[in-house]
Amino acid sequence: MSQRLPTRWDIRWEEELIKIWDSEGRFKTKISGTRPVFVIDTPPPYLSSNRPHIGQTASYAHFDMIARFMRMRGVDVVFPFYADRNGLPIEVQIEKKYGIVAHEVPREKFVQMCKEELDKYEGEFVASLRRWGLSFDYWPNGTDSPEYRRMTQSTFIELWRRGLVYEAERPTPWCPRCRTALAEPEIEYKEEETYLNYIKFKVKETGEDIIIATTRPELLPATVAVIFHPDDQRYKRLEGLHAVVPPEGQVVPILPHRAANPQYGTGLVMISTFGDTRDLMIVNELKLPIRIIVDEAGRINTGKYAGLAIREARAKIIEDLKAAGLLVKQERLVHNVPVCWRCKTPLEIIVTRELFIKQIEFKDKLIELANKMEFKPPEYRQVLIDWIKSLELDWPVSRRRYYATEIPIWWCVKPNGERMPIVPKGGEYYVPWRDPPPPEVTDACKDGRLEGDTRVFDTWMDSSISWMYASGYTKEFNVFPKVYPHSIMRPQGYDIIRTWLYYSLLRAYLLHGNIPFRYVRINGMGLDEKGEAMHKSKGNVIDLLAPVEKYGADSVRFWAAAAGRLGSDYRYNENIIREGKEFVTKVWNISRFVLSFPEPAERPQLMPIDMAILAKLYDVAKKAISAYSDFDVYEPAHLLYNFIWHDFADHYIELVKSRAYNRDGTFTEEEQKAAVWTLYAVWRYSMKLLAPIMPFVTDKAWRLAFGKSIHDETIEDPPEEWSRGDASLFELLKKINSAVWRYKNRQGMSLAASLDKALYVPEAALQAAKDLKYTHKVLDVRPGHGAEQIDDEGLVWIG
RNA sequence: GGGCCCGUAGUCUAGCGGUAUGAUGCCCGCCUCACGCGCGGGUGGUCCCGGGUUCAAAUCCCGGCGGGCCCA
Structure with missing residues (x-):
């Protein structure tokens, strides 16, 4: 190898390498038929903007590191990338962009507009991720393709045949703006200022007045009961009596129920079909009659207030109550109202015919299966289990939208x-x-x-079978029968445990009676420098390409791996990226140094210090391989950084440099070869371990050295014989080096200057006496104590 | 309103029963023939606050305060 290579890594080489990798067909899924297969169920990102943010990209970089590691362990890895393109966000975006409303435009045209908008984003999205060195196989067919939708529909039909789907008229949380039913995870809560209205009801049997407080007076005509808390002594006497509800005068039972809060309002609560999910629960529980007064557009559809929107009806009814002397008082109140997750419109509960997939009756089974998956890290299993326990409704899967899989x-x-x-x-x-x-x-x-x-599916109906799609279920290379479920890994953030992960589990259970995949890798969220989530509206989104252009992809990948433990949130931190850049330079220069020597053809007799660095590497390799195998990249990043830089470069290379050069023939040829052989052994092995995290600099060096790609190499377990070296000797030598360097420093000497004294070290260190002598340029290296102690522990003396 | 996570040098971070790890920053030295995007040395911490358990607590328990996430 030529010594004329620049001392600095040039980030333009990264783009050359991406082209080479592409031309070598490295981004295509290859199934040998002989090697084990492993599927990474890549999260299909939603393309609501043209670029992912850097935190999201960092998690994709993690998946890539795992894919690269697995390949180097002799596994055929299916690591796809395709887009999630179905759903409400793109529709809302199109509606905003063109100032239209979906249901007023011809459906064919609206769908086409959505598709075109998505196509615009996808190309740039993929190219940006590729620039990070991600080695996924890009599948242009996203969740909106006929290929994917066919699978969504077929699996639905399968469930239908087995009686797991039903259509029912059911009260459902409903967004009047989007005109669609929503499932539990799609409901958000928003603070809203409103009035708590105290309204006079009459008790039918006694004629006395009772006061009820409500924020939803427009629902009075839908009121079917009045409740009080069973322990509330004020109202015990009303049990079994009936109330007359203004203004329409229907007669409803007065019942004790623990859901009534004695501290709220007067302690008497009206139950309407359907005010909120609590009302819904009580109506179901007490088998109360259903009075439907709100339609799909959020308008009152019956009685005196028919045709009015909710808010208009509220104003009108308050006016009427006032006139009738039934409004006792109004209190200002801030409370949380359920809103649509996408457009933030307050929800109504209305009765529609919707398709439901059964889940409530399988809760126990689902919890049992959740316990069979391997969570990394394990603590996130509980989040899934808690969620399953809290479910109360079957899964409504029909939506009255447009850009989604048709039912x-x-x-x-x-x-x-x-x-x-x-x-x-x-x-x-x-x-x-x-x-x-x-x-x-x-x-x-x-x-x-x-x-x-005319209805479509909830988008989780599509993504909940991504693990089948990723396994090639619809593809020529279909490995699904071979890998399901033991060789599939789901990587995802903790924010979508209740949705993507849960629904995947449900679908797998309903379709196959089993878990969807054996491994679940939960990553934390990528946050900005201050530790806050990145949001366009907050203006703190960090572009995913700017740091790559400045520092290179290897450096940014180093940050992605090293910034936070698996499962913990990680912050954007330019310092760590810079550190990554310096590490790349270090790796590059170590490579230049090692490769400047011809590699010995045969293994020479090694010296104790050579054995010692191998023992150290043995330990690092064991830990790194074990961590990688647990889908952790944080540990390997730190282990390799510390070993390569602060053991191998700072100490081993410094100690054996003279022996490797052997300019004046002080060392025997065997001794010299031992140094060079060991330099190569350590360099080769640590480069391979580092390659999944920093695929560029390691590959470039490997290609220069051996004319082939490091990514085709195998990471074997470290040879057992390495563990026979004495790692403690290496630690001792590090202490001696530091002591001498500190001494020279305090004397104002250059570290390269000769020291006209002997170095006294512990007996064990004499195994490296010659290396120590020439590294530190001392007269001699002897056992025991000299005139002056130069370390804290009394190990190192000079004199 | 409920649950979960977090709070360690200016900044970021490890440790999770024996008074603290690493990085970065800052200061000082060094052109040492792989690397000055380097090498070496140093500086810097009431481990959020209060109480408890213990011979011993960043580390376990309880209560605050502050931040984050998820859910109602």
Whole structure:
């Protein structure tokens, strides 16, 4: 190798390497058929903007490091990248961008607008990640492709056949703006200022007045009960009596129920169908009658206030109550209202026909399965289990939106008006709102008229089977039967445990009676320098390419790996990126140094210090391999940084430099070769261990050295014989080096200057006497004590 | 309102029963033939506060305060 290589790593080499990797076909999934297969269930990112932020990208870099490590362990890794493109956010974005409302535009056209917008983002998204050196196989078919949607639909049809899906009229949290039902995780809460209204009801049996406090007076016509807390002595006497509800005068029971808070308002609470989820729960529990007064657009649809929007109705009814002398008082109040996660519109609970997937009856089984998955780190298992325990409703999966997977149902409308759902046989991509029904559907509806369902699925219906898609379920290389579920790993953030992870588990259980994958790797969130989440609205989003352009991808990857422990949040920290850059330079220069010697063909007789550094490396390798195997990149990053820099470079290389050069023939040829052989052995092995984290500098050096890619090498377990060296000798030599350097420093000497004295060291260190003598340029190296102690422990003397 | 996590030198971070790890910053030296994006040496901490358990607490328990996340 030439000595004329620049002393600094040039980050432009990274872009050359990406081109080389691409031309070598490294980004394509390869299944040998002989090696074990491992699937990484890459999170398909949602393309609501053209670039992921740097925190998100860092987690993808982690996945890449794991993929690269596994490949070097002799495994065929399926590491796909495709986009999640279905769902509400893109629709909302299009509506905002063009100032339109989805349901007022021809559906075909609206869907096309969404698709085009997404296409614009995807190319740049992929290119940015590639610039980070990510080695995924890019699959252009995202969750909105016929290929993926076909799978979503077929798995749904399978569940339908098994009776796990039902359509029911059910009170459902509903967004009047988006005109869709929402599932539990899609509900958010927002503080809102409102009035708590104290309203007079009459007790039917006694004629006395009772006062009820409510923030939702417009729901009075839907009120079906009044409750008080069972321990509330003030109202015990009302138990079993009835209340007359203004203004329409319906008579409802007065019941004790623990959900009533005696401290809130008057302690008497009206229960309406449907004010909120608590109302819903009580209505179900007490089997109260259902009074539907709100329609899909959020308008009152019955009685005196019909046609008014919720807020208008509220104002009007308050006015009427006032006029009738039934409004006792109003208190200002700030409370939390449930809102739509996407558009923040306050939700209503209305009754619609929705499709539900059964989950409540399987809670115990799901918890059992959750205990069978391996969580890294383990503490996140409880988050999933707690969530399963808290579920109260089946999963509503139908949505009245547009850019999503169509529900594959046709409705057979009989002459008598009866509607029968018919599902096709599966295996195709069905668009019932647009396409004619397939023959098996027409055959099943000879006596009726067919209507295609216009609804779509909740997007988690798509992403909850990503682990099947990633395993090539729809692809030519389909390894699903081979890897499911033991060789699939799900990497994801803790923020979507209750959604992506939970629904994946549910779907796997319903489809296969099993877990979806054996391993769950939970990463923390990437935060800004101050430790706050990055949000466009906050203006603290750090671009994912700027630091790469400044410091190079290897440096940024080093930050990604080293910034935080697995499962903990990690902050953006330019210092660590800079440290990564310096480490790249260090690695580069170590490589230049080692490669300046011809590698000995045969293994020479090693000296004790050579054995000692190998023993040290043995230990580092064991720990690093074990950590990598647990999908941790933080430990390896720190272990390798410290070993390569502060053991290998600072001490071993310094100690054996004279022996390796052997300019004046002080050492025997065997001794010299031992140094060079060991330099190579340590360098080779540590480069391989580092390659998953810093794939660029390690590959460039490896190609110069051996004319092939480091990424084709195998990381074997370290040879057992390495462990026979004496690692404590190495620690002792480090202390001696430091002591001498400190001494020279205090004497104002250059470290390269000769010291006209003998060095006295512990007996053990004499095994490296010659190396010590020439490294420190002392007269002699002797055992015992000299005239002057130069360390804290009394080990090192000179004189 | 509930749950979970976190609070260690200017900054970031490890330790999680025996008074503290590393990085960075700062100061001082060194052109040592792989590297000045380097090498060496030093400086810097009531381990958020209060109480408890213990021979002994950053470390365990309780209560605050501050920050974050998830959920209602």
